Amino acid sequence: MGKQEEGAPVTFWTRTAGVAALLLAATGCTAETTGAAGPQEPAGAGGAALTAVDSLTVKGRAPKTGYDRDKFGTAWADTDSNGCDTRDDILKRDLEEVKFSDGECSVRSGTLDPDPYTNKDVTFVRGGRSEVDIDHLVALSDAWQKGAGKWDASKRIALANDPLNLLAVDAGRNRSKGDGDTATWLPPHKAYRCTYVARQVAVKKKYELWVTDAEKSAMKKVLSACPGQKLPTGGTSTRAPSRFHAD
Numbered sequence: 001m002g003k004q005e006e007g008a009p010v011t012f013w014t015r016t017a018g019v020a021a022l023l024l025a026a027t028g029c030t031a032e033t034t035g036a037a038g039p040q041e042p043a044g045a046g047g048a049a050l051t052a053v054d055s056l057t058v059k060g061r062a063p064k065t066g067y068d069r070d071k072f073g074t075a076w077a078d079t080d081s082n083g084c085d086t087r088d089d090i091l092k093r094d095l096e097e098v099k100f101s102d103g104e105c106s107v108r109s110g111t112l113d114p115d116p117y118t119n120k121d122v123t124f125v126r127g128g129r130s131e132v133d134i135d136h137l138v139a140l141s142d143a144w145q146k147g148a149g150k151w152d153a154s155k156r157i158a159l160a161n162d163p164l165n166l167l168a169v170d171a172g173r174n175r176s177k178g179d180g181d182t183a184t185w186l187p188p189h190k191a192y193r194c195t196y197v198a199r200q201v202a203v204k205k206k207y208e209l210w211v212t213d214a215e216k217s218a219m220k221k222v223l224s225a226c227p228g229q230k231l232p233t234g235g236t237s238t239r240a241p242s243r244f245h246a247d
Contacts (some may be wrong), residue, residue, distance in 0.1 A: 042164055042202075042232035049198035049231040050223040056201070057210040059146070067144040073157035073246040076134075080236050086161040090134050094168035095124060116196070117173040117187040124168075133174040135167050136160070137196070138203045141179035147209045155207070157240035164235030165203045182222065183214040194226035202232045 069075070076087040084092075084105035092098055095110030112122040112132060124132035140148070140160060148156055159165060177185045182200055186193050197219050204211060211219070223229055 042199075042234040047231050048227060049194075049201050049229045050220065050227050052201050052205055052231045053211075053216060053219045053223065056204055056216065057208075058213055058216055059210040061212055062145045062147075062149060064141065064145055066149060067141055068247065069140065070247040071144070071153070071156055072140050072148075072160035073153065073240070073244055075160075077157060077161055077240070077244050079158060079161045079240045079244060081241065086163075086166070087134055090163065090166045090168055091124065091132070093163070095132075101126065112168060112170070115170040115173075115189075116167065116192045117169045117189055119189040119191070120170070122170050130171050132168055133171040135169045135174045135177070137165050137167055137199045138207075138209065139177070139179035139181075142181050143207070143209055146204075146211065147207070153246035154239045154242070154244070157244050157246055158236060158238050159203075159207055161240070162203070162206075162235040162238075164199070164206065164232060167199070181212070181215045181218075183212065183218040186222070193222050194229045197222045198229050199232055205231070206235070207238055 076085040078085050080086075080089070082089070088105050088107050091107040091110060092104075094112065095107065096113040098110040099108045100106055101108040107124070107126065109123070109125045111124065114120055115122045115132075122131050124130075138159075140156075143156075143159060148159065173188065182197055187196050201219060201223075203209070
């Protein structure tokens with residue numbers, strides 16, 4: 001965020017900037033258009049995330065009846081056909097000091113430097129006690145209750161493996177989140193919240209998932225503190241290749 005030069009006259013714009021700064025401080029967000037976690041963030045080329053919130057359909061949460069992880073296909077399917085499973089793709093993208101078990105697919109170890117949810121360094125070692133999870137930013141159960149329960153398998157498999165919806169994070173924080181949406185869970189690292197919510201908005205917009213009234217209000221509250229936050233874009237197609245199937 002820019003800093004007012006010493007001795008500069010107080011104008012309407014500097015007073016407005018001061019109000020914005022107070023709002024940022026209150027919510028813990030920054031006005032940067034990219035996230036604190038750096039290189040794993042998708043390009044922000046989809047306009048303002050705050051504006052995009054209003055494009056989301058608002059409906060009540062549907063029943064969780066019938067939800068099963070298997071409805072979204074085999075975990076970590078290689079839907080981008082690069083020869084590596086999706087989990088390893090995200091570990092390679094998000095970890096530093098990555099070492100492989102073989103070739104350039106199976107990640108043996110690395111470090112979240114830092115973890116976006118806690119702003120602390122977290123070590124990943126395959127086969128040991130898991131300290132790093134791959135989070136679905138829009139949880140699959142949440143998606144099921146907001147549209148995905150009516151989809152065909154191809155679209156559900158795509159959502160479960162789309163890098164836009166995936167992030168390597170501290171395992172403990174991921175498990176405390178459960179299937180929470182923006183209204184019920186936000187990262188404890190406040191400086192990451194704008195980026196986090198923008199990612200959720202991007203995923204829901206891309207896959208035409210709806211939001212509840214409470215969720216929309218929470219999204220707007222966070223993003224109002226960072227109106228310049230860009231809507232991330234990218235990821236894979238919203239349809240998985242036909243060779244993939246789900247129960």
